[in-house]
Amino acid sequence: MKVYCSKDSLLTGVNTVQKAVSSKNTLPVLQGIMIKAEGQSLIFEATDLEIGIRCVVPAQVEEEGVAVLPSRIFSDLVRKLPDAAIILELENDIITIKYYESDLSLRGYDPEEFPLLPDLLDAETFDLPVSLFKTMIKQTIFTCSTEESRPVFTGCLLQIEDNTIRLIATDTHRLAYRFAEIPNTDQFKFQGIIPAKTLGEIYRLLREEDENLIIRFNPSQIVFQFGSVYLLSRLIEGQFPNYKQVIPQSCQTKVILPTKLFQESVERASLLARDGSHTSIIKLTIDTEHLSIDQASDLGKITEQMEIRKEGNDVKIAFNSKFLLDVLKIIDSEEIIFELSGPYSPGIIRPVDDPDYLYLALPVRTS
Incomplete structure (x- = not known):
């Protein structure tokens, strides 16, 4: 050479x-x-x-x-x-x-x-806009589990059916779901669990100048091609849970509130909410015009209040603050819709201007 x-x-x-x-x-x-x-x-x-x-x-x-x-x-x-x-x-x-x-x-x-990478020449092939897939990864990957004992939860479920592409992730305590309409003239169908590590690498390597992402797949492997990069990954074996069953189809309380202000309030309250397990549980009270966070611990106490627009019932509910902050940090919309159905039912967060994205978090039972 x-x-x-x-x-x-x-x-x-x-x-x-x-x-x-x-x-x-x-x-x-x-x-x-x-x-x-x-x-x-x-x-x-x-x-x-x-x-x-x-x-x-x-x-x-x-x-x-x-x-x-x-x-x-x-x-x-x-x-x-x-x-x-x-x-x-x-x-x-x-x-x-x-x-x-x-x-x-x-x-x-x-x-x-050295084991050479196969080219999956006999695989099904379709393309996607790079910007779309990068957004889908950003909005879901943080919800994957890191526990290797449950492999199906350490990746995102990618589904392609008719003219819709979906990416779903869950660690059983929360779930992120993003879908988009795509041209699928050949009516390709695909369903596979892609490891979070793979999606993280794709997100790192994708550049704005790479306009199209080519995806090839067979039952056990998937390939992503963009620019000068060829990335091959195994698919995770196992049955992904039926995510549709856990997403509520209605709610008893709907709140619209500013994303940034809510994020900052949760961040401040979480600093005073750490318990012995190093988990920050914050309690929310939603009434006619306000959302309140009243937090007290051995470290001190804090009262946060913000104006909201609300439809439906008043509610008191508690969440792991990390589960709220993780999603608030990746939402670009100025306002979010927060949907609740009582203190023990999942909370749903949606960006006001992005109907194709949904995030679900289970509440925490408090004494």
Whole structure:
């Protein structure tokens, strides 16, 4: 291998694929990044066998070849290279990186042992606007569980049916649901649970200039392609719960209130509401014209009150403050609709100007 390229190209490749490098796997080669010189490109790949990422960057290839380099040291070296023309040369699994009058060398792994990413050539394919899918991820991913003992809750359910796409996540205490209308002329149908790690990487890598996102899928894997990036992920096995059953179809109390003011009030009250389990439970009282937060603990007390517009019954209810703050931070709408049906029924939060999004949180029973 002999390749001429820029530091920026190397940095783009390394930064794109590095999060797919295995940190736990016992196979040493999975702790590496594969670089392959082919045509007029340098191809970077990494995988932990759950998720794989490929990135193609421009390069001047004098001699084709492939190497697998230890991720951590290679990434650190690339970041510390000068902004100069870089030459990569490979001989006997040792790659030499030349810049100015200097050079350094790294011993790699055997490329024959590196598992290449499949292309899912026989898969179903459709596209989506990048901006839409990025918004859908932002509005749902924070609701995924981090408990590996219940895998189906550690991802988001992606559904495509007729002309509708849905993304749903729940950790059993709360649920986020977003849908959108899409052109689906071939009437593709898909249902699969995508790991939160995969969606987090897609969100990190998607750029505004990437207008279209191509999605391919088969029963066990899904691929996302955008710009110069190819990301493959396994789907989580198991049955996602019937989310439609837990979403109330009506409410006894409907409140419209300013998003930012409510968020700031909850943040202040939560500071004085920590109990022995480090959970901040805040109590809300909703009457004709006001929403009140009255909080007292060994740390002190606070009374917050704001004007609201209300339809229906007065209600007193308590929530884990984190469950409210997580959603309030990602809502761009100036006002939200808060729907309640008594102190023990789920609360629903919707942005006033986004009817395609819904967030549900279970209340906390207090003495």
